[in-house]
Structures are given as structure tokens and as C-alpha cells.
Amino acid sequence: MPEDHSSLLTPYSSLLTPYGSRITDYGMKIYAIGDIHGMHFKLERLLDRIPFRPDEDTLVFLGDYVDRGPDSRAVVDRVLNLMDLGINVVGLRGNHELMMTHYLEGRDVNFFLLNGGATTVHSYKVGNNGRCRVPDRHVEFLQTLKRFHETDDYLFVHAGFRPGVPLEDQRDEDIYWIRNDFILSDYDFGRKVVFGHTPFREPYVDARKIGIDTGAVYGNKLTCVCLPDEVFYSV
Secondary structure (H helix, E strand, O other): OOOOOHOOOOOOOOOOOEEEEEOOOOOEEEEOOOOOOHHHHHHHHHHHHHOOOOOOOOOEEEEOEEEEEOOOOHHHHHHHHHHHHHOOEEEEHHHHHHHHHHHOOOOOOOHHHHHHHHHHHHEEOOOOOEEEEOHHHHHHHHHHHEEEEOOOOOEEEOOOOOOOOOOOOOOOHHHHHHHHHHOOOOOOOEEEEEEEEOOOOOOOOOEEEEEEEOHHHHHOOEEEEEEOOOOEEEO
């Protein structure tokens, strides 16, 4: 069945909403961006807003670039453009990229289309016959996205991890799909976990986790967290 999280969200009410503690002006920063879901115009506004230093800082995308929103192709193009500029970009795979990959392989077609994939197909249609054509580079992008990303202080993942399971043994169904079993647990993975997938009205923060899917495609905000400062930017 298609996922429905609209009840979790409040109406989109502000264009630019930075909040959190003061950003220090030294050291390498990590800017992690939550679920974009084809909302290209929000991504552009967020990239304009964050004080990102291309030669020093890292951008981490938590997955779900595609589906539901109108401009999935433009979002993927923009992420690839950032890579082409030589920016240190880490791209994680979300459950919607996983579904799109299966769709392109001819598997689970209806599941993909019913979960927002129809808008993605439309964004890739070209020519008078309206054929869907996904460029080879976009297919390669989908295939080379990471399951999760590690630094000394943080773990970055799309949905979360199964508590009590070592990272090397985590299953795809948890990395891409888990919700409450991860979010409601106080299990310590040794580093703070930054995740997306489950939308909140405002970023979710506890002692062990930061959730930054704030429902951009549901009329709410697209959010980025700057680390280690834990300063949030939303558009």
C-alpha cells in the first residue's frame, strides 16, 4: 500500500527558517540534507541558504531524491552537478531509490508507481511520444549510492538501524524502511545517528539520534543540519 504520512505534518508556513545554536567559524562542517522527493525548487533555496564552504565542507544526502514531487530528474541532475563541481558529496540510497531501481529492472512496477513513482516517470518523459528515458548516468547514480555513511562522530542512514545488530549485519529492509523500532529505542550505536525517511513537523533530536525528514513534499519544510554544531536550516 502507498505510504501516507500527511497526518504527521503541519502546513508549510515559512520560506526560510534557520534555528539552533550559533555556528562556529572553524573546522570542517558536514551539512546533511533530508528527503527531497522531487522538490527541486526547495533544494535550490536550501543550497542558497546554508553557509556551505565548497573547498572544506561535506554534503551528505540522506536519500529519497525522487518520487511524489514534480522534479525528480532535476534533483538528481543537481546532485550530480554538485559532484561535477568537485564538492565532497556523499549520496545515500533511500527506499524510493531502491524502488526506482527495481522498476527500471522490471520488478515491482505497480508498487513503485503507487508510492509516488508516477511523478518520477513523468519527469523523465522526453519527445513527442512521451517515452520515459532515464539517462545512463542517472541509472549509475542509483546503483552507486551508499547504504550508510560513517564518520568518527556520526552515522548517516536513510531510515535507521535495527537496535542491537552490528552495522555490518544490518539488513536492507531496516536501513531503508525501519521506523518506530529504531526511533523509539534508546540503543547506543556508539555515534549519533542522523536519519531521514520518517517525516516530522520539526527536526527530531534526542541524545542518540537526529531526524531531518520534515516533509518537504507534503507542504512542510526541507531541512539541513550542520554538524557538529547541530544548527538546522529549513526552507
